Amino acid sequence: MSAVPTASSPAALPADPQAILQQVFGYAAFRSQQQDIVAHVTAGGDALVLMPTGGGKSLCYQVPAIARHRGGHGVALVVSPLIALMHDQVGALEEAGVHAAFLNSSLTSEDAQRIEREMMSGRLVMLYAAPERIATPRFLGQLDSLYERGLLSLFAIDEAHCVSQWGHDFREDYLSLNVLHERYPHVPRIALTATADDLTRADMIERLQLDEARVFISSFDRPNIRYSIVEKDNARAQLLRFIGDEHEGDAGIVYCQSRKKVDETAAWLVGEGLNALPYHAGLDAAVRKQNQDRFLREDGIVMVATVAFGMGIDKPDVRFVAHLDLPKNIEGYYQETGRAGRDGAPADAWMAYGLADVVNQRRMIDESPAGEEFKRGQRGKLDALLALAEAHGCRRVRLLDYFGESSQPCGNCDNCLNPPATWDATEAARKALSCIYRFHQNGGQRFGAGHLIDVLRGKVTDKVTQYRHETLSTFGIGADIAETQWRAVLRQLIALGHVRSEGEYNTLELTGSAREVLRGEVQLLLRRPSEVQRRGKSGRGSGAGGGRERPPPIALDDAALGRFTALKAWRAEVAREHNLPAYVVFHDATLAEMARELPGTLDALGEISGVGAKKLDAYGRDILRVLGG
Template identity: 80%
Template structure:
């Protein structure tokens, strides 16, 4: 840590408070711009260091005598952990939310109004209420309102994946507090969402900082559903035994059933969804954040703002709504920069359900049109034969080379799939659906269609006389899995639509071109995934997690484990997740270097001045004993 840096400048604050020697990517430009009073829209991937982009300007402007920074945050848990981390680093921060008593809230308000507080976190509904706005007016008149940071800014957009009406009222910040810089931040926003954020928050004159969306430490894999529970269990046991992870499900019932089933299989798992009692949700979230090796099974109600750095996998048992949701959710893995997996299984029912939810939505036609386009992009990613990383980044208008052979960041590059020409099979399926309608005007679901194509004389086939159709048995040469793949692709491409309560199938206008042979349909051949390990360019593998980082020698590993034990005790005493005290990477570097003095310890990345003062001598003792 430099001893000569200007402690009022962003770089000096980064070194002194947070213990990092240099900024990453656009962080330096962003912090300089906002510290100087400029507005900004920051798009930066999860784990890219968005929080520092407003925390450092807030500290800098407070040291210049400009008072408190107000941070808009949608989640109580996120506020608690962010404030805990800042206080650990020696920054006076607080939050206002429903978890506080009236006495606690009044104390924090006094700290805010005095100008002593550096940062205050609050939800949008609190910030825009009349009483709080009056307090901000008073601060503004006295020059003690340093900046506004609007975290999770995609929530303001109807095109985003997590729209919240309370965010719409935040335009009052521009109208009421002229001259106070505003920084809006999000990890996920396509062009529609970016434009909406700028317009709704009246940030048209803001400088836009767009970082790469690439997460090079995350490997993407998408598999066809075939006993999804069994597939998930193999994935966790083979790749992530003992790791922390998140499993997303679409329904509350499925969340609870999946969590109970994983527990029964010996994998520590907890359910999380909006229907659970608030106290239960909080206990489960606390356990996930504070304990090692917990799998959280959740709906999309869980995850935004979760700062846990060592989530090693994010699995989806159901298809998300769009690529933004998928990217946001998978981005919760590997925030510490170490390898993580994004794994998803999906099938025909997922495609049908997502299309039906859009069609039956009470929203306007323009909104539905955009949502269908977003779903189509996700389906194209799921069905892709080529590099998933290239397709994912292209959705955010970012060009990237395929990850094979130098990184192997997706299943398609790691194990290139074989393909087969399913054009003729598609024509047979469409022809069969057409003949159902022609033969009595009735419609049937996917199961019955497959029975007819494969020539199975079920009671239902006989009841409707479908064994007499010219399409009966014309697909006997293909397996049921192959036929489901064909049908899923036809629905994904919009040639077949699923209608009504019973998901009966009908032809769309575009099916005519397929029937005429004018559209080619290439499908992937499902392949067996390797049972163990994770390949890399060096040919290595990863199975069960190591007790300590593999790059440490035996003595350093003993020091590392001693440091983790010490950190756990400190975290429990302070009521904080262990990573708020120090990240694993910082502990590993301490164990590797084994500093012998406070000055040497202060040079390690992640050790700021306050933490050095608070914990330095204890760390040196633990290293010596370890």
């Protein structure tokens, strides 16, 4: 086995962006808008880049950083909010022969000082650091010195939506990053994010002082992701069925709203035979790191997490992202679901959604200490997400429309694959509102959804008789409508703002707009509740043993499949030796292409997509030996 590769000297790196792409990263051509972005930033221009997860954002600053370093401009500073992302990106760059480093709290003081010396010498091509470190007087003093000597090549601000109060991951430390433009006006800046609506975009431009920057917006479409949203009906059982039927043995992420629910769901999945781990901010830092490392390095792990997990996770083979609770807005939903299928292979975004989700999200906004303008903005964002969840038509069309992108029905979401039946719920909505009004008339009491549905369906309970609600004119007027349908009606009435939920017991109260519904001026067309559609076999994930072997990303015959399996075993050994995730060594797609093409020489191996010059030198002979059997 080859020794651990060390970074090439800066002089060994090419200066032309196209040559960098081919020789360093092993790719023949740029994708989408990458080439225009790279050319603009390399020439010294500022840029704001909106590109979906898996679209290749990192190359948009890594290639210019290398090119400008070769041009004598020194080090590029990459602002990143996550230690795990820094570790993986620096590991991947060093594997490719690019001298990169990070400064964060995981380093000893001796290691940090060594890296600072490398930075100040101009030998370092890229340095990753968190925003809170960049704003310190000591670090700014070091940047001042580099700037005076002409050795600051580029500022790359990753996850730039964190600067916006309207964004879904607002981080106060990002607000200090305007100092980069004010203090170092001649250093080009590139700000990147996977998602931002118009409001967030404008906020990013203002707060980062990117008024003169060129804006690049790529398509937000991720055609390999299948979007599915189901009505909650025993969400745990629905999740288990989804994983067992379609993703047995696959890596996936399950998002929950609370830390308690994360812990309980992870423990329950383990009890059901899946290899599941929890992740949230309440866990000990060492446990969080251990669980994240296992997720990145092992196959078939299901990570159950709050939204504290995921930003910057580069694992390419996450086959599903599931939500057991409604996110706050479409940006959060899009960012989280985008962590599936980064390798371009088929993946699923699955969510279970119910009345309680709507109630909880509305209440969190209403009870927030934020100003009314901010609350209005958050309500608008929630309304857009609720409209996506309740949609009868193509999910992808509605999702892309939110980001200002027009599209045609995709044929790869639940509504396209199994068009839902709909029903006119206008009259049912009027009955529900009338019943809430009768409650108020009958002693000024307010009640929750469960009791309201019991009265509408004519169900005699202790609570019904206690308040003599069997005597109301609305008692039993909805007996012909199933409980699940009534919940859908109430969910939509709350989502549209005709009813609000109040207090600890989520009691229901009419709003001013309810009059329009009661007068028959508003039509409600709802999707009819249905059984979860199953595709594939039923059963449980076998989890603990790693599950089934995942097929390669391209079709291979039996002989090539054997070579692919051998290459994966070799890669696993290299990854363990270098303490890196396997995909940092080579992606599955690169190994599959090697197995199919069966290159017999180093030159032929160098033609495989994803094999750069440094990796060819470090691993080429080993790979040819594995391929030769």
